[in-house]
Amino acid sequence: MDYLAAMRLFVRTVELGSFSKAAQDRSVKISSVSRAVAAIEADLGVALLNRSTRRLHATEAGQEFFEHAQRILTQVEQARDHLASLNGRPQGLLRINIPGAFGRRHIMPLLPDFLARYPDIRIDATLTDRTVDLIEAGADLAIRIGALVNSTLVAKKLAPHRRILCASPGYLALHPAPTHPSDLAGQSCLRFSLLQPADRWQFRRNGVELGVTVDGPLSANDSEALLDAALAGLGIALLPTWLTASDMNAGRLATLLPDWQASLAPGDRAIWGLYPPKKVVSPKVRAFLDFLDERFGRPAYWDRQMPAEE
Numbered sequence: 305m306d307y308l309a310a311m312r313l314f315v316r317t318v319e320l321g322s323f324s325k326a327a328q329d330r331s332v333k334i335s336s337v338s339r340a341v342a343a344i345e346a347d348l349g350v351a352l353l354n355r356s357t358r359r360l361h362a363t364e365a366g367q368e369f370f371e372h373a374q375r376i377l378t379q380v381e382q383a384r385d386h387l388a389s390l391n392g393r394p395q396g397l398l399r400i401n402i403p404g405a406f407g408r409r410h411i412m413p414l415l416p417d418f419l420a421r422y423p424d425i426r427i428d429a430t431l432t433d434r435t436v437d438l439i440e441a442g443a444d445l446a447i448r449i450g451a452l453v454n455s456t457l458v459a460k461k462l463a464p465h466r467r468i469l470c471a472s473p474g475y476l477a478l479h480p481a482p483t484h485p486s487d488l489a490g491q492s493c494l495r496f497s498l499l500q501p502a503d504r505w506q507f508r509r510n511g512v513e514l515g516v517t518v519d520g521p522l523s524a525n526d527s528e529a530l531l532d533a534a535l536a537g538l539g540i541a542l543l544p545t546w547l548t549a550s551d552m553n554a555g556r557l558a559t560l561l562p563d564w565q566a567s568l569a570p571g572d573r574a575i576w577g578l579y580p581p582k583k584v585v586s587p588k589v590r591a592f593l594d595f596l597d598e599r600f601g602r603p604a605y606w607d608r609q610m611p612a613e614e
Contacts, residue, residue, distance in 0.1 A: 447596075456581055
């Protein structure tokens with residue numbers, strides 16, 4: 305028995321509460337996970353898991369072994385990262401968590417160049433707008449957008465996160481353009497329901513901060529869906545510049561209230577790379593973050609593509 309491999313499967317089983325989820329996470333058969341756990345139990349002469357139809361739970365002995373195994377596996381990973389950092393060669397599987405729309409537009413298109421530069425790295429990318437626990441998910445790195453909550457994760461700022469108020473020329477041909485945030489009260493506004501409250505938009509100018517309650521025919525939990533609705537003339541949207549730059553340049557969208565800084569929530573300001581704290585940052589994580597930092601640029605390339613304000 306490969307004891308370290310079996311310990312990894314046992315730890316993931318306890319973390320996820322399921323043989324099948326652990327097998328899926330590690331890309332192995334369910335029977336392989338079950339055999340690994342059974343082999344450890346036979347070696348130790350004690351039951352490590354209570355098996356039920358809904359979820360697996362660690363026994364008292366299993367919980368103690370789980371905590372020791374976690375520490376051992378962390379130390380092994382740190383040792384590997386330390387030695388890899390000495391030779392400076394990024395390598396291995398890089399598990400990353402990325403917001404859907406941003407990932408499709410600004411991460412996935414860069415991966416061919418990244419993998420060509422670092423041929424010893426393989427990537428397992430999960431695109432989701434759900435905030436994932438990196439430790440539980442076994443991920444090395446997450447890209448997150450907006451305000452950071454307090455956590456033990458290490459954060460690297462990759463780019464500012466700017467939102468603009470915008471609408472299509474078709475919508476503006478039928479409705480007066482707002483001249484002040486308070487004018488939005490009478491407009492058709494497209495709301496992003498993933499952040500709450502979805503009907504409260506924030507504006508700031510010359511130190512003055514203003515919150516405005518908005519309403520309209522559509523709310524959605526996906527930025528690309530709101531972009532499509534705005535392009536179709538359904539209303540005014542508050543969208544990130546990384547999503548709207550090409551449509552602004554092409555004249556398919558127009559900026560509204562350009563003198564005001566707009567956001568969906570306080571602190572909605574940056575795009576971050578997050579990773580678990582370690583004594584030595586893995587070369588593959590450092591390589592990926594440095595690569596994104598290089599390719600995004602200062603200012604970020606999508607903000608450089610925005611049309612100049614008149």
